[in-house]
Amino acid sequence: MYLEFYGLKEYPFNITPDPRFLYLAPHHKEAYDHLMYGINNRKGFIELTGEVGSGKTTLCRAVLSNLGKDVETALILNPCLSETQLLRAMLNDFGLEVRGRDRLAYIEKLNEFLLQKNREGTNVALVIDEAQDLSPQVMEQIRLLSNLETDQQKLIQIVLCGQPELKARLARPDLRQLRQRITVRYHIPPLSMEDTSMYIKHRLWVAGSDGSVVFDPGAVREVYRYSKGGPRLINAVCDNALLAGYVTQTRVIDVRCVRKAVEQLEGSK
Ligand SMILES: Nc1ncnc2c1ncn2[C@@H]1O[C@H](COP(=O)(O)OP(=O)(O)O)[C@@H](O)[C@H]1O
Ligand SMILES: [Mg+2]
Known part of the structure; x- marks a missing residue:
């Protein structure tokens, strides 16, 4: 849905165990x-x-x-x-x-x-x-x-x-x-906050990003706080955060996008 807007070739945060996206923290x-x-x-x-x-x-x-x-x-x-x-x-x-x-x-x-x-x-x-x-x-x-x-x-x-x-x-x-x-x-063990940041960058890169879409430091902190460094939750929240960014037409994902994403996830529980 948001692929074209972000210049991505595929969805970066699918929850399938695809080793192509492997990031060795x-x-x-x-x-x-x-x-x-x-x-x-x-x-x-x-x-x-x-x-x-x-x-x-x-x-x-x-x-x-x-x-x-x-x-x-x-x-x-x-x-x-x-x-x-x-x-x-x-x-x-x-x-x-x-x-x-x-x-x-x-x-x-x-x-x-x-x-x-x-x-x-x-x-x-x-x-x-x-x-x-x-x-x-x-x-x-x-x-x-x-x-x-x-x-x-x-x-x-x-x-x-x-x-x-x-x-x-x-x-x-x-x-x-x-x-x-x-x-x-x-x-x-769970990923650290620094690992989480690198993990997000890596998955965006594998999905074909040229670097124009970024999670700013506040967004990364919020992703980490919510996911506690668990990759599957990181994926779920980042996918929704990209959607939230798309809705407001921004390529810099900030804490507000992540909070919207968390609300979405919590609401669907
Ligand atoms: N090192 C990693 N690099 C990239 N993606 C990862 C990594 N570890 C987990 N993931 C992603 O997190 C999600 C959950 O991983 P998975 O291997 O299914 O966890 P588990 O088997 O422990 O439940 C998958 O989408 C997977 O691609
Ligand atoms: Mg498994």
């Missing part, structure tokens, strides 16, 4: 590095937590697309699966043919695949998003999968990505064995 860079390190050094289990909208899915997607050719990957987005469904989803994502509904046959197939990849010198990584929703039975199945290892190394690296509840989940006594296997952990 210092903590996001740390999270990214932890995932890369854990996968490439075959650390087995890796835990990534953060509040809703903190950037977990975006970071996982970025990591998956930047891993080398020597890593086979699978991404599970829907954690509300049974053990058998999870195994089937993994096999599908690794591009393996799946027949029947026999869980043991799935496990055998997966093991064969992992050993084959190991012989070829290929690492394998599985990312499970929203892992706080996995049932304890499925968590246990995942732990069993990781039992397969050679003397030297783990055959599959598993990233459990989820909201802070994931930590509480893993604190259950019956998941102790899984918890103890997690060797790399990172919790994504």
